[in-house]
Amino acid sequence: MKNHKSDTAKAVKIIDGVWWVGVNDHINPLFEGMWALPNGMSYNAYIVRGKEKTALIELSRNGFAEDFIAKVEEVIPLADIDYIIHNHLEPDHSGIIPIIYEKCPQAQVLATAKGKNFLEQFYGEGDRVTAVKDGDALDLGGRTLRFLNYPWLHWPDTMFTYLVEEKVLFPCDAFGGFGALDQGLFADEWDLEAYWPEAKRYLGTIVASYLGHVVKAIDKWIKGGMGINILCPSHGPVYRNNPMSIISRYQEWAKNERGDKVVMIVGSMWGSTHEMGAVVKHRLENNGLEVKYFDAATAEPGQVLGEMLNVGAVVFGAPTYDANIYPRLEYFLMLFRSKKKNGLPVATFTQNSWKVNITPKINVYLEAMKSRIIPPQVVGHGSPDAEVKKELELLADNLTAAMKGAGSVS
Numbered sequence: 001m002k003n004h005k006s007d008t009a010k011a012v013k014i015i016d017g018v019w020w021v022g023v024n025d026h027i028n029p030l031f032e033g034m035w036a037l038p039n040g041m042s043y044n045a046y047i048v049r050g051k052e053k054t055a056l057i058e059l060s061r062n063g064f065a066e067d068f069i070a071k072v073e074e075v076i077p078l079a080d081i082d083y084i085i086h087n088h089l090e091p092d093h094s095g096i097i098p099i100i101y102e103k104c105p106q107a108q109v110l111a112t113a114k115g116k117n118f119l120e121q122f123y124g125e126g127d128r129v130t131a132v133k134d135g136d137a138l139d140l141g142g143r144t145l146r147f148l149n150y151p152w153l154h155w156p157d158t159m160f161t162y163l164v165e166e167k168v169l170f171p172c173d174a175f176g177g178f179g180a181l182d183q184g185l186f187a188d189e190w191d192l193e194a195y196w197p198e199a200k201r202y203l204g205t206i207v208a209s210y211l212g213h214v215v216k217a218i219d220k221w222i223k224g225g226m227g228i229n230i231l232c233p234s235h236g237p238v239y240r241n242n243p244m245s246i247i248s249r250y251q252e253w254a255k256n257e258r259g260d261k262v263v264m265i266v267g268s269m270w271g272s273t274h275e276m277g278a279v280v281k282h283r284l285e286n287n288g289l290e291v292k293y294f295d296a297a298t299a300e301p302g303q304v305l306g307e308m309l310n311v312g313a314v315v316f317g318a319p320t321y322d323a324n325i326y327p328r329l330e331y332f333l334m335l336f337r338s339k340k341k342n343g344l345p346v347a348t349f350t351q352n353s354w355k356v357n358i359t360p361k362i363n364v365y366l367e368a369m370k371s372r373i374i375p376p377q378v379v380g381h382g383s384p385d386a387e388v389k390k391e392l393e394l395l396a397d398n399l400t401a402a403m404k405g406a407g408s409v410s
C-alpha cells in the first residue's frame with residue numbers, strides 16, 4: 001500500500017516512541033543570512049521516549065517557538081521532558097532556548113563540552129548543562145541513546161545522537177539539505193532527483209569548509225559498524241528506507257574529486273567582459289569540457305558553490321571598478337577563499353579603460369588558495385578584438401591541458 005503523505009504541520013510518528021517535532025520555515029528568505037531558500041527550510045527536532053524517560057533532541061530557530069511547542073505537546077507536555085539534547089548550538093537549532101528552558105525547568109540538558117561553552121556564551125546557561133563524552137550512553141528505560149563526537153560537522157561542538165536498539169541516527173547538520181518538508185517528512189515521499197541539487201548546494205555552502213571531516217566521519221561511522229535503519233538529519237527529509245541514498249551522495253560530493261566541469265563566474269557592467277567570457281566558454285566546450293557559466297551580478301552564491309563541488313577548474317572574469325575588482329565578482333573570490341578551494345587550476349581575464357589592471361588584486365586571492373594560475377591572464381579594453389580573442393582561446397586551451405594533465409601550460 002502506498003504511504004499517505006505525512007503532514008508536517010503536525011508531529012509525525014517515525015516509529016513507536018520516536019517522533020519528528022520540527023518546524024518548517026517559509027518566512028526567512030536566507031539561511032545564514034547568505035543562501036537563498038526558494039523552497040523554505042526545515043529545522044528538525046525529535047522526541048525519543050523510553051519506558052521511563054523522554055528526550056527531546058534539538059530545538060528550533062528563533063521565531064518558531066509557538067509552532068514547535070504545539071508539536072511537542074501533541075506527544076508529551078513540555079514540562080514532562082526529562083532531557084534536552086543539543087547536538088549542536090548554532091541558532092538554527094537552539095534559538096528558542098530561552099523560551100523552552102523556562103517552560104521545562106526540570107529537564108536535564110546534555111551537550112558536548114564545547115556545546116556547554118557555547119550555551120554559556122550565547123545564553124548564560126552553561127551551569128545547566130551536563131557535558132557528555134564520545135561514546136557516553138543514556139538509558140531512557142529499554143532504549144539507549146549514545147552520543148558520538150563528530151566535531152567540525154560543521155562546528156567544533158557537533159555530536160551525533162544514536163538510538164541503539166532501533167539503529168536510528170540523528171546526525172545533526174550532516175546529510176541535510178535546503179527546503180521545507182512540503183512533500184512530507186520522509187524522503188520516500190519526495191521527488192529526490194529534484195532534491196539532490198538542494199542537498200548538494202547545502203553541503204557546498206554550510207559544510208563546504210569542512211569537506212574532509214565529512215569524508216572522515218563517514219569512514220569512522222562505517223568502521224564503527226553500528227548500522228543505520230533510519231536517518232534523521234536536522235534539515236531536510238528523514239530516510240526510513242534507504243539512508244545510504246544520501247550518505248553515498250554526501251561521500252561522493254565531499255570527496256570533491258575533480259571532474260571535467262569548469263565553473264566560470266563573470267561580472268560585467270556593460271557587457272564586454274561577458275563577450276570575453278563567451279569566447280572562453282565556447283572554446284572550453286569545443287575542447288570537450290562541461291561549462292557552468294554564472295553571471296556574478298545575478299547568480300545565487302549557493303548555487304555557484306554547489307557547482308564548485310567536484311569541479312575541475314574555475315574561471316574568473318571581471319572589469320575594473322573604481323580602481324578595484326568589480327565588487328560583485330570580488331564577493332565570489334572571497335567565497336572561493338573562505339570555502340577553501342585549494343589547489344585548483346584557475347584562469348582569469350579582466351577589463352579596464354584607464355589602465356588599472358586588477359589582475360594582481362585577483363591573484364592575492366588565488367595565491368592564498370595556492371591556485372594553479374593558468375597563463376595568459378588576459379587583459380582587455382572593451383569589446384575583445386581579434387588579438388584578445390586569440391589570447392582567450394589560448395587561455396582556454398591551456399586550461400583544458402591543465403585539467404587533462406597533458407603537457408606544459410607555461
Ligand SMILES: Cc1cc2nc3c(=O)[nH]c(=O)nc-3n(C[C@H](O)[C@H](O)[C@H](O)COP(=O)(O)O)c2cc1C
Pocket residue numbers: 267268269270271272273274319320321322323324351352353354355356357381382
Ligand atoms: C563605475 C565604473 C567604474 C570604473 N572604474 C574604473 C577604474 O577605476 N579604472 C579603469 O581602468 N576602468 C574603470 N572603469 C571602466 C571599465 O573597467 C571598463 O569600461 C570596462 O571595459 C567595462 O567592462 P564591462 O563592459 O564588462 O562592464 C569603470 C567603469 C565604471 C562603469
Ligand SMILES: [Fe+2]
Pocket residue numbers: 088090154155173
Ligand atoms: Fe549548523
Ligand SMILES: [Fe+2]
Pocket residue numbers: 090092093173234235
Ligand atoms: Fe543546522
